[in-house]
Structures are given as structure tokens and as C-alpha cells.
């Protein structure tokens with residue numbers, strides 16, 4: 001199957017803040033109704049270009065080996081490619097039986113992998129980028145919150161394997177921002193200072209500048225931060 005540039009342009013791509021587009025699909029773990037089956041959980045819905053390809057293999061092994069870490073963050077994983085179910089099953093069996101990578105081996109992928117031979121889901125989510133390849137999905141990542149709203153979208157080209165520490169950082173940062181009503185600065189990690197929102201919700205600008213709001217430090221009226229320890233962040237997002 002091939003998707004033309006015109007068809008891609010005719011299908012609006014979902015954006016951050018939109019409800020996750022709905023679909024039903026056959027997966028390696030049975031049928032799913034998305035995002036309805038995932039209400040109450042965070043989800044990383046991600047596409048990969050093709051089964052039996054090396055970069056995708058390393059990505060699946062890494063994601064599967066981190067599945068428990070994501071589960072601790074109330075986050076479920078759902079993969080997709082435009083291959084069929086039997087290809088998916090054979091590829092995942094080969095990964096478990098034969099592939100070693102980065103110290104990982106005997107890796108079983110137990111999260112659902114969607115078969116999308118008609119490309120309906122990939123098209124709906126803007127995962128096909130004909131300029132890159134009209135017959136495969138790019139490496140798209142959609143982070144969807146427990147209410148079914150798209151919160152982050154990241155795209156990578158075919159040649160570039162994803163950074164999974166960054167995907168985990170995105171989940172923790174989004175959850176921390178929601179729980180603490182803050183924003184997170186460049187390269188933020190739990191334990192680093194966070195950005196507190198504009199004056200009003202956390203003291204007036206003068207109170208903040210004068211150091212009168214507990215824990216808040218301002219270097220200018222628009223740039224105020226607050227310390228939260230790693231433990232405080234994880235307690236807040238539990």
C-alpha cells in the first residue's frame with residue numbers, strides 16, 4: 001500500500017491538546033478499542049517502519065525492557081506498524097529467541113503491537129510521511145493522558161532510533177507539571193528546580209520578587225523557580 005502526498009494533506013494530523021483519534025484494531029495481544037480501553041492510564045502510542053528491521057528491533061527490545069518502569073508511571077505501551085499480525089508474531093518470536101542487544105536478550109514483548117496493513121490508523125495519526133517513505137510509518141510517538149488527550153508528539157525519521165530515557169523523562173515531566181502546577185525547564189530531571197507559573201497563582205509579582213513566597217526564587221519578574229526534591233516529585237505523581 002502507498003499513501004500519496006495529496007491523501008496525506010487531505011487527512012488532518014492530530015495535534016497536542018486534541019482528543020486522541022479513536023480506532024479499533026487487531027493486535028498481538030487481542031483486539032483493542034483506542035483510546036477507550038486506556039482511560040485512566042497514560043499511553044505511549046508509537047509507530048515503527050517495519051518488522052524484521054534492525055533499528056526497530058533495538059527499539060522494541062529497549063521498550064520491552066523498560067515496560068515495568070513505564071508501568072510504575074501508570075503508562076502503557078502500544079506499538080504499530082503497517083505489517084500484518086503474523087509478521088508481528090514471527091518478528092517478536094525471533095527477537096525473543098535470537099537477538100541480543102546492549103546486554104539485553106531473551107526479551108519478550110508483551111505490550112500490544114497493532115497490525116495496520118490498511119494504514120488506516122497510521123494515516124489517522126499522521127504517521128505516514130510520503131517525503132520520507134509512502135509505504136511505511138515514520139517513528140512517531142504520541143503521549144496520551146488518562147483523559148485521552150494528546151499531550152506530546154515526537155517524530156523521528158526512519159534512520160534514527162529513539163532515545164527511551166527521553167521518552168520516560170517526558171512522562172515524568174508531564175505528570176509533574178500536572179501534579180505540581182508548574183512547568184519544567186530545559187533538560188529538567190526530577191530533583192531539578194521547576195518553573196513556577198506567572199504571578200497570580202503563586203503570589204503577586206512583587207511578593208515573588210521580594211522573596212515573600214515560600215520556596216520561590218525569582219531572578220526577574222517572569223523567571224521564578226522552586227525546588228522540589230526527587231522524592232517530592234515522585235510522591236506528587238503517585
Ligand code: BEZ
Pocket residue numbers: 049050053054055056057158159
Ligand atoms: C530499521 O528499523 O532498521 C529501519 C527501518 C526502515 C528503514 C530504515 C531502517
